[in-house]
Amino acid sequence: MKQGGKVELPLWLGEMLAVSQGPTPLLTLDLPTSLSPRVLNALKADPRTVDLRALAAHFYALGARMLELFEEEEVGDVLSETFKQRAAVLADQAHNPRGAMGEGADFLRGLDEQERRLFRAAHDSAKAVRTWMAENKTRR
Amino acid sequence: MALPLPPGLTPPEVAFLCEMELVTVIPRQRLESLELLGGPTAALFPPHRSNIPLWLALLLKRQRRANISPPPWLTPTSLSAILEFEIEHSKEAFSPPPRLAPSAGSNNTSPPFLLSATSDAPPEALPYHWLELGEILLEAAPDDFEEPDQVRRLMRDLREVRTAKLRAGVAVLDAGGGVKMNGVGGMEVAEGRAFIGGVIDGLRKIGASREQARREREAEERDNGYAGTAEDDEDEMDL
Numbered sequence: 001m002k003q004g005g006k007v008e009l010p011l012w013l014g015e016m017l018a019v020s021q022g023p024t025p026l027l028t029l030d031l032p033t034s035l036s037p038r039v040l041n042a043l044k045a046d047p048r049t050v051d052l053r054a055l056a057a058h059f060y061a062l063g064a065r066m067l068e069l070f071e072e073e074e075v076g077d078v079l080s081e082t083f084k085q086r087a088a089v090l091a092d093q094a095h096n097p098r099g100a101m102g103e104g105a106d107f108l109r110g111l112d113e114q115e116r117r118l119f120r121a122a123h124d125s126a127k128a129v130r131t132w133m134a135e136n137k138t139r140r
Numbered sequence: 141m142a143l144p145l146p147p148g149l150t151p152p153e154v155a156f157l158c159e160m161e162l163v164t165v166i167p168r169q170r171l172e173s174l175e176l177l178g179g180p181t182a183a184l185f186p187p188h189r190s191n192i193p194l195w196l197a198l199l200l201k202r203q204r205r206a207n208i209s210p211p212p213w214l215t216p217t218s219l220s221a222i223l224e225f226e227i228e229h230s231k232e233a234f235s236p237p238p239r240l241a242p243s244a245g246s247n248n249t250s251p252p253f254l255l256s257a258t259s260d261a262p263p264e265a266l267p268y269h270w271l272e273l274g275e276i277l278l279e280a281a282p283d284d285f286e287e288p289d290q291v292r293r294l295m296r297d298l299r300e301v302r303t304a305k306l307r308a309g310v311a312v313l314d315a316g317g318g319v320k321m322n323g324v325g326g327m328e329v330a331e332g333r334a335f336i337g338g339v340i341d342g343l344r345k346i347g348a349s350r351e352q353a354r355r356e357r358e359a360e361e362r363d364n365g366y367a368g369t370a371e372d373d374e375d376e377m378d379l
Binding site for chain 1: 146150151152155275276279303307308310327330331332333334335338339342343345346347348349350352353
């Protein structure tokens with residue numbers, strides 16, 4: 001590493017070096033490319049069309065981690081707004097069994113890990129109610 | 141994961157609880173009062189109506205010893221009025237739950253002590269177990285309804301409308317905020333719990349660092365004696 005140069009480091013390493021003891025920190029951190037202004041603008045414009053998985057598999061976890069390191073009010077706002085709006089779409093897809101086929105497929109491929117868990121939860125509970133209703137019909 | 145089941149009740153469990161509700165039956169045969177753990181059941185003398193637990197009513201119905209009289213809210217007139225209210229008059233909120241009788245004591249304020257499925261239940265509101273009870277009655281005793289198909293259709297419409305509202309509710313959620321869920325039924329809670337809880341948890345994680353910063357700032361202000369006392373009290377109430 002040269003002084004004044006830019007390198008990409010794993011988050012844990014960069015973080016350790018940035019907060020390491022000493023008169024001056026060894027390096028300063030920039031926001032990762034998956035949280036760059038371009039991405040944030042795209043999210044602000046329409047959260048539903050962005051492929052979060054391509055940006056980072058754990059997009060929100062990364063975002064939350066970066067918010068601990070940086071004081072970025074705006075990033076936090078954009079992230080929670082994105083999460084909310086995408087959660088609403090995701091719920092629709094999870095309740096609608098044919099959602100996985102047509103136009104919803106692209107959106108579902110772009111979910112990050114946390115959203116996938118959420119999708120699974122919503123899908124499973126909707127399915128549980130449907131299963132109960134079906135059993136109710138056969139039993140009586 | 142240690143527990144195979146998610147937190148909360150599963151739909152069969154909710155339906156099981158629903159079978160505790162009292163319903164009105166028109167018996168065809170005599171049946172003496174039964175001494176059960178939950179107390180004695182009403183004695184059945186045809187043709188007098190009695191209120192008995194749903195599970196017993198279903199048993200008697202299956203043996204053709206009784207007919208179940210559907211609760212007044214489970215009629216096309218009531219259901220379409222409620223549906224209209226849900227669609228036209230309250231775009232976000234759910235139709236309110238049945239009002240408590242003014243004379244209701246401290247121990248009969250909730251199902252099954254609050255009679256919500258008998259023939260004298262309020263006709264203008266959906267009780268807590270509306271979805272389960274309606275589904276079960278429609279399957280077990282369709283011949284006791286005057287227009288079962290229409291009731292079935294209205295129930296399906298109501299469910300669609302309310303599920304959509306529950307889902308739209310997350311858009312206004314906040315890490316610390318809430319969405320008004322008055323009047324949401326047991327089955328709907330069971331269905332929405334995992335998703336809504338997941339959204340709140342996600343928002344909390346994203347907002348965790350900001351919340352932390354806010355706490356620290358407030359603690360600092362308190363130490364320096366800046367903040368007004370009234371505001372502090374309010375914050376503590378929130379916790």
